[in-house]
Amino acid sequence: MGFALTKAPSGVCRVSVEGQLIVGNRQELKTVIQDAVDKGDRKFLIDFSQTGYIDSSGLGALVSLSKKVRERGGELRLAGLNEDLRSLFELTKLDTLFAIADTPEQALAGF
Amino acid sequence: MPDSDSLPATLRLCVRRTPLRGPEGSRVEVSLRVPSDVACVEEVVDLVVRHCCRGEWTAARRFRFNLRVAVAEALANAIVAGNGEDCSKSVLVHAELLQDQIRVSVTDEGPGFDFTSLREMTEPPDLEDSNGRGLFLIRHLVDDVYFNSQGNSICMTLRRH
Numbered sequence: 332m333g334f335a336l337t338k339a340p341s342g343v344c345r346v347s348v349e350g351q352l353i354v355g356n357r358q359e360l361k362t363v364i365q366d367a368v369d370k371g372d373r374k375f376l377i378d379f380s381q382t383g384y385i386d387s388s389g390l391g392a393l394v395s396l397s398k399k400v401r402e403r404g405g406e407l408r409l410a411g412l413n414e415d416l417r418s419l420f421e422l423t424k425l426d427t428l429f430a431i432a433d434t435p436e437q438a439l440a441g442f
Numbered sequence: 443m444p445d446s447d448s449l450p451a452t453l454r455l456c457v458r459r460t461p462l463r464g465p466e467g468s469r470v471e472v473s474l475r476v477p478s479d480v481a482c483v484e485e486v487v488d489l490v491v492r493h494c495c496r497g498e499w500t501a502a503r504r505f506r507f508n509l510r511v512a513v514a515e516a517l518a519n520a521i522v523a524g525n526g527e528d529c530s531k532s533v534l535v536h537a538e539l540l541q542d543q544i545r546v547s548v549t550d551e552g553p554g555f556d557f558t559s560l561r562e563m564t565e566p567p568d569l570e571d572s573n574g575r576g577l578f579l580i581r582h583l584v585d586d587v588y589f590n591s592q593g594n595s596i597c598m599t600l601r602r603h
Binding site for chain 1 (some may be wrong): 481484574
């Protein structure tokens with residue numbers, strides 16, 4: 332399982348998390364986004380529509396990526412979280428740190 | 443022949459089912475010896491869920507989600523913080539399906555840690571830290587959690603609700 336990044340004509344880079352985002356693969360996601368940031372991309376949407384579960388390492392990776400993207404003047408948005416996944420963000424109050432949309436389409440609107 | 447001590451550890455699984463009297467099915471015990479490799483976490487979580495989630499009450503989506511995240515957290519802590527990802531060390535996972543609960547213990551070979559020093563990390567500036575949410579999540583996702591006195595073994599219980 333990898334993290335494929337697709338870039339829309341609008342310039343938004345979309346990454347879908349298929350399966351889990353956990354300690355064993357979070358570095359792959361960080362590398363994919365970091366490489367895109369280094370190439371000049373600034374708008375990122377992480378799509379969790381196909382995600383099973385996330386652990387604290389995965390949450391930590393998102394926090395660190397969001398910070399890096401913001402430092403370069405960009406934004407990282409999240410979308411497609413089901414009720415279970417959303418509960419993790421609410422428990423940790425990370426829902427206050429990220430722009431979270433119900434669907435990828437809603438996240439892309441006005442990005 | 444290479445010395446067997448120098449070979450990377452492999453994942454070992456043992457499952458024991460004991461029939462119970464009455465309609466409650468069987469008691470299931472799952473024992474796993476897990477190499478100190480974070481690449482094993484997903485497979486171990488799947489094995490625990492596959493063997494222990496039997497019966498209607500374990501089928502609830504949120505129950506399985508909480509079990510998966512809690513086991514993944516405890517195992518990652520044991521592999522990374524406990525064993526320092528030292529491939530000569532293993533983590534023992536023992537999971538039991540009882541009549542009204544699932545109990546999972548995860549034990550590493552590390553010196554243990556101070557489990558009383560738990561930060562909430564839900565307020566700035568901690569909110570922007572990328573580490574330190576593992577135990578916090580476990581405590582909120584399971585019904586009971588306790589450690590042995592050394593701090594290298596965690597036992598988590600998820601009950602039927």
